[in-house]
Amino acid sequence: MPLLDRSDLKYDYNWETGPATAPRTETTTVTETESRLFRxxxxxxxxxxxxxxxxxxxxxxxxxxxxxxxxxxxxxxxxDMTRKEVRLWLNNHLRNV
Structure with missing residues (x-):
């Protein structure tokens, strides 16, 4: 079960989904998810x-x-960071807080 849902978030976000930039089979793989830019x-x-x-x-x-x-x-x-880069940034930042 997810820890947070949409109503828990404190900031405003865009919730519209746009067209995919790659075919669905590519965008649903773990490698693609970690290597695409974090929005x-x-x-x-x-x-x-x-x-x-x-x-x-x-x-x-x-x-x-x-x-x-x-x-x-x-x-x-x-x-301009990928999800993987954001994860590494967050790991380092959380240690320093």
């Missing part, structure tokens, strides 16, 4: 990322997940 202004993207990150780490609570949302929105300045 921090899109609600589905942020919600999926936070829930996935939370599942991978033990003892995560809703407050921790909301702190990740804040970091992604306020501290992540580079809009």
């Amino acid at each position: 921090r202004d899109e609600g589905d993207e942020v919600l999926d990322f936070i829930n996935q990150y939370s599942e991978e780490h033990e003892n995560f609570e809703k407050e921790d997940a909301l702190e990740i949302e804040r970091l992604l929105r306020d501290e992540l300045k580079n809009d």
Whole structure:
């Protein structure tokens, strides 16, 4: 069960889904997901990322997940990062907080 749902998020996001940039079979693979750019202004993207990150780490609570949302929105300045790069950035940033 996901830790957060749409109503938990504190920031405003774009919730419209646009056309895929690649065929569905390519966009649903794990490799493609991790290598495509992270879009921090899109609600589905942020919600999926936070829930996935939370599942991978033990003892995560809703407050921790909301702190990740804040970091992604306020501290992540580079809009040209892949999901994998954002994950690495977040790992390093959470250790320094």
